[in-house]
Amino acid sequence: MVHSYPLLAYIQMPLSETICVTYYTRLAVPSRLAMRHRLLAPTFCLLLAGCVGKAGDGPAPGGPDAATPGFTCDSAAVPATPPLRRLSRQQHRNAVGDLVSYLLPGDAPAILANAAALFDAVPPDKREGPGGKFGAYTRLDQTVHQEYIDATYQIATFVGAELTASPSRLGAVAGDCATNPDAGDDDACLDDFIRRFGERALRRPVSDEDIAFYRAVAGAPPFDPPDYADVIGLLLTAPWMLYFVEHGTGNSAVVPVTSYELAARLSFHFWQTTPDEELLAAARSGALATPEGYEAQLDRLVDDPRTRASIASFFSEWLYREDLEELDTRLGTPVFDAFIGDFVPGPELRERMFAEVTDMALYYTFDSGGTFSDLFTSTQSFARTDDLATLYGVPVWDGTSPPPELPDGSRVGLLTRAALLATGSANTRPIMKGVFLRKAILCDEIPPPPANANSKKPELSKTYSTRQVVEQVTEQPGTACAGCHAGFINPLGFATENFDALGRSRKSQVLYDPETGEVVGEAPIDTSSVPMLTTGATAPSKGAADLSRLMVESGKPQACFARQYFRFTFGRAESLDTDGCALAALHGRMSEGESLRDVLRSVALIDAFRMRSFDGQ
Structure with missing residues (x-):
């Protein structure tokens, strides 16, 4: 029997941000995590027509006016709502690796090496785009197969078990209170762990309701290592971990994304992984919402070697x-x-x-x-x-x-x-x-x-x-x-x-x-x-x-480059009608002879990078 939780009851999202995700029990999987605690693993469902589609689906790759290459910026235009994006295969692998390193830096290389075959089982992303095989990007592949669900689930359960495999590992991961009955209250220990690790895994603040949900998989205290392993597995299979879930701030059709959502956009675009502690701290404190704080973090990210690998x-x-x-x-x-x-x-x-x-x-x-x-x-x-x-x-x-x-x-x-x-x-x-x-x-x-x-x-x-x-x-x-x-x-x-x-x-x-x-x-x-x-x-x-x-x-390659980089950045095909402002900003910098570094950096300065459209939702 498969038990599905009501979608909105789980993620508590407004109808305008309905997300095609449901959690279901995996009773067919012979694991303690699935059978004893009924771990809910994520899968996509076609609840709303058109919600799950290929991000590469879009207009044919015509161009701006062929006689005068350029883009028309209509500030009143509302970009089309993109489908819910999942992390790419590489982004998921990097994110899990960084989370393991955050919890257990000394043992992380060995754990990740042992998980290599599981990561390899995640289906490879295919290059997709509005031009077919010409100028196509793996970030535009939004297909979600059962193999993807199974593979990410196996990774989550394996990592949870490895991080709690010994008292020393569990103590390093969750604190002495998780292994020493005299070191503190079991409930407080687990709650503190969920709040700390959850912020990094979910890329957002962890509420009291979140804590109640994620701790439920552990049952009643006292908590043993497998209980903590189950909690870790549940967090690593959460929609916020595997997908870009964005609420934004406000109630209009186009709103700014939250500081945490902006931190994730920055880190996954430039580094292909989850935000590090400094970027999360800037989101947590509000510094990322200030022009000075944002510029400082943007420069730090662009100057990091991981950005070179992403741009490569x-x-x-x-x-x-x-x-x-x-x-x-x-x-x-x-x-x-x-x-x-x-x-x-x-x-x-x-x-x-x-x-x-x-x-x-x-x-x-x-x-x-x-x-x-x-x-x-x-x-x-x-x-x-x-x-x-x-x-x-x-x-x-x-x-x-x-x-x-x-x-x-x-x-x-x-x-x-x-x-x-x-x-x-x-x-x-x-x-x-x-x-x-x-x-x-x-x-x-x-x-x-x-x-x-x-x-x-x-x-x-x-x-x-x-x-x-x-x-x-x-x-x-x-x-x-x-x-x-x-x-x-x-x-x-x-x-x-x-x-x-x-x-x-x-x-x-x-x-x-x-x-x-x-x-x-x-x-x-x-x-x-x-x-x-x-x-x-x-x-x-x-x-x-x-x-x-x-x-x-002619200006044609510069205009095309702006479109190609837009697709890579946003994981979807551009619309010349509604994305004209973003394209014009990129194209303008290139036409003015700015360096390639500054052009590629500037994508994080345009409004589209810091805004989220809910048009039609």
Whole structure:
């Protein structure tokens, strides 16, 4: 039998903040926690239509006015109410780890190491977003499977048991009163523990009603170690632990979040974990609600190494190309072996290419005070390994010295990095390069291909360059493909055809016999195009350097970057109608040439970061 507690009776929330969470007994689980004390473990329910959905569901990734990139700020617009967000897999793991370290710092590494398999059982988050696989983020995955409920429950019960496994551990966790009958009152001891630990686990003040609820699982005194383990397990499976539960302050459609809710937003955005003691103290004292106190905490968070790791996840997911194949799978085939020559790609090269663009972005964000334009016009290498450095013809970067200068003047900025050029085959793919740039870098919408479109990748030719083959296949006048390809997709991909399918610079394209791999000739390289970055734009581009410059001058990548970072920050798709003020604030700072660090920091200064919408609830 499954017993469900009334939702509002449990969380005591106004109807405007109804949350699709219920607690149920897990009698099928053969544990003392579930059977003796009827521990209530969280699961989602579809109580309200539309409450539980994917945060990535949203408008198609069209853009601000293509002719004049920018955003319209309507201060009266009310942002759409997002679904109740759960912590990401990484955020949950970090939060539990920090809570264990708070209670038992000396034994925490061993406990967490023993729990590694349980954490691994939490279903991985999938990259999602309004552009599909282009510019998608794991933070937008809000799917809650039964496997997620089971895994987080197992983690909670394991951690509770480990933290109370011996008198010394229990004494360190809850105080001497928990193990010494003469050290104090049992009731007061348990209540004090719930209040202290509950504030950190629930990320809010613990009320008397909370104490009564959470202590009920322990039964009547005297309390033994398993009683404390049950209380810990219950707190670690609470909705406030696993999800972002926000009430805000006030009764209007859009209200400020509380100091505790703001502390959680800051810590989970910049650190991907729960607030530390200093941040909680600022929330508790009210200092976080003052401009000075808020700025001080924001600076402290941004300067912490954990923020670098969080921003690394943003850049790595934004610039990740799912279409890039592993670079060693075609070894042994005649054409690929002839194409690679003396260079043999290994199984790690693909991820090393992605790591380089992340390192590049972090360098300009945190190490050099760089701007978004610097990221697009850089002529330095950030290759940390011999294989990638060999492709670029530069020394390996040690990560601390000034990055080496690239020898080829045509390799300029983000667009010419191997991660955005390589294919895993012997042939470049201008179409996929163009689609990636349009959707992930410019946030342009590309209509779906017609039903009869040829989905085969253009093959290597013994006579023509890859560009010529693509033009013949997709740009024939009067065909259904020509409209999108000739003016919208192909010109962006053609701009980097002076780099081969490993990302190496080339002056011409070597042609091979598709069967034997024998070299049969060469074809000239043509990187000229009219990229049409904005409506009616006719400025020509000679290649990647020109394209990068024209992109920056158009303002389109800056506007797209603002949208991408909005999605990463808020875990949902943006609305150009109701989120225009937030997007305009981010875009404005970039347009004014502020450093990437200051732009990324500034997301916590916009109203949307400190407000909560209850519109429609």
